Amino acid sequence: VWYFEKMKLLRKNIWFVLFAMSYVLFANWHVFLTSLTGFGKPQAAFVKLEDPTLSTFIKEKTGVEIRDFYLVNSDAVFGGMTGIPTKPIMTISKKMYETFLPSELQYVLLHETGHYVHHHLVKEALIQLGVVIVAFMVFRKVKLSRFGSLSLVLASAFFIGILTIQLMRAFEWQADTYALQHLDDPQVMISATKKLQSAWTGPADDSVQRFLFYRGIPYSQRIQFAESYRN
Numbered sequence: 001v002w003y004f005e006k007m008k009l010l011r012k013n014i015w016f017v018l019f020a021m022s023y024v025l026f027a028n029w030h031v032f033l034t035s036l037t038g039f040g041k042p043q044a045a046f047v048k049l050e051d052p053t054l055s056t057f058i059k060e061k062t063g064v065e066i067r068d069f070y071l072v073n074s075d076a077v078f079g080g081m082t083g084i085p086t087k088p089i090m091t092i093s094k095k096m097y098e099t100f101l102p103s104e105l106q107y108v109l110l111h112e113t114g115h116y117v118h119h120h121l122v123k124e125a126l127i128q129l130g131v132v133i134v135a136f137m138v139f140r141k142v143k144l145s146r147f148g149s150l151s152l153v154l155a156s157a158f159f160i161g162i163l164t165i166q167l168m169r170a171f172e173w174q175a176d177t178y179a180l181q182h183l184d185d186p187q188v189m190i191s192a193t194k195k196l197q198s199a200w201t202g203p204a205d206d207s208v209q210r211f212l213f214y215r216g217i218p219y220s221q222r223i224q225f226a227e228s229y230r231n
């Protein structure tokens with residue numbers, strides 16, 4: 001009986017469930033894909049990175065303590081910030097760790113620390129949770145045909161997803177500002193960004209797709225920002 005009840009509940013909320021899944025997948029697609037690039041290799045996807053110079057550098061420059069670092073076994077070049085508020089975990093792709101100069105890596109460390117200091121992960125979660133809660137209330141009230149409901153689900157997941165990506169880009173600007181505030185030389189941000197740019201296989205900096213679907217700041221804009229930044 002409980003199974004039957006559950007199925008009834010799912011049927012009643014099917015449009016909401018579809019919305020929530022497609023919205024969360026779409027708004028975070030790039031994050032999902034980059035974290036998945038570590039899988040499918042003979043070695044483990046994530047390996048604890050024992051390099052005390054990383055946390056020492058961050059502590060010295062910012063006073064922030066980040067103790068856990070993981071290497072993502074990936075040929076893509078990226079860094080990331082995960083974990084919960086009191087237990088931050090920084091991830092760095094293997095390729096980035098191996099090809100970036102220590103000074104270039106410092107930019108990445110400070111950028112990711114900026115995400116942590118500004119609580120971006122928590123804010124992202126709250127924003128997306130807020131959207132999902134509002135959607136739950138709205139979809140309960142909507143009475144449409146199947147086709148109407150499906151169109152509404154897909155169109156709203158798409159548009160709200162794009163809006164969410166724009167908000168995430170504002171967080172990227174904040175993290176870059178934080179990095180520049182703590183870097184001795186903005187030049188290392190420029191050379192790191194150029195390395196990221198040459199590894200990039202996505203759409204061009206000034207394309208519409210790049211603006212709509214990618215939270216990352218286009219490289220040319222990041223370089224300009226670093227060039228014009230004065231402490």
Ligand SMILES: [Zn+2]
Binds near residue numbers: 111115172175
């Ligand atoms: Zn970032």
